[in-house]
Amino acid sequence: MRLREVPALSRSEHDRSAHRRTDEGWLAEAWQRARVLVIAEEGTTAVTDTGTGPRLAYRSPDAEGPAGLRLFLGERDGTPYFATLPGSGGATLPGAVPGGERWLGLPAVAADLDDFDAGLLVTATALAGWHARHPRCARCGAVTEVIHAGWTRRCPDDGSEHWPRTDPAVIMLVHDGADNCVLGRGKSWPEGRYSILAGFVEPGESLEGAVAREVAEEVGLRVTDIAYLGSQPWPFPASLMLGFIARVDGDPTLRVSGDELAEARWFSRAEIRAGAVRLAPSVSIAFRIITDWLDAG
Ligand SMILES: [Zn+2]
Incomplete structure (x- = not known):
């Protein structure tokens, strides 16, 4: 059992080229011919729309000379892609942007971007968020x-290295069979x-264990037939949503x-189809899981 459609934020077409991240010579040369995403402090980036849907407005490295932190995102067809965080380097964002551009965050544009732009912006948003929230050594x-190239932070005092965080969270549709x-x-x-229902995976816990625990904690049910459906990064700020379906076992x-919940109840497919509830936005994996289940009945 898998989701029928790839969730909007799970799309990606670039090669992350992780082996380049430690190659200072290559990175310096690649920067000169890079396409650059400028990520503002609040997580927005410049988006243009020429009538065929939103596209990320990539800069050339010398166009605005952002002096901020450089993050290497990856390559496609020999072209390197970077993100810069002007706020982190003392530089300020240009006040005016060329005509037709708007500064928008990932949630506002993700569903409408093509697979390549979506993958780059999710990666850039996740990395930028990590740098913003983890400037100091945890030790x-x-x-x-x-x-x-932005994928590690090192402590100058004790030499410890720190990597971007991804926090696994389970999200599950519980049905009655x-x-x-x-x-x-x-x-x-x-x-x-x-x-x-959804919740974070705890240390020392399996995904299936987290599904069963969260359902028991939130609504007091026992579940069985727990099956994985698919995943989606959710960098707000650092989650990886892991989708499951499970069947109630017993009462x-x-x-x-x-x-955590104000209320919860059983809904029939007919009720949901008739609009009895307002579902999460289509960019969410919750929406994908629920609509797949609706269509399966
Ligand atoms: Zn330290």
């Missing part, structure tokens, strides 16, 4: 230096907005924990 607190599934409403969500009575 001693010293400000770390950036090495390996027939026509009903469990949807919950988060405490901060508006009335009518529901989604499937289907929901006992909702007030810790």
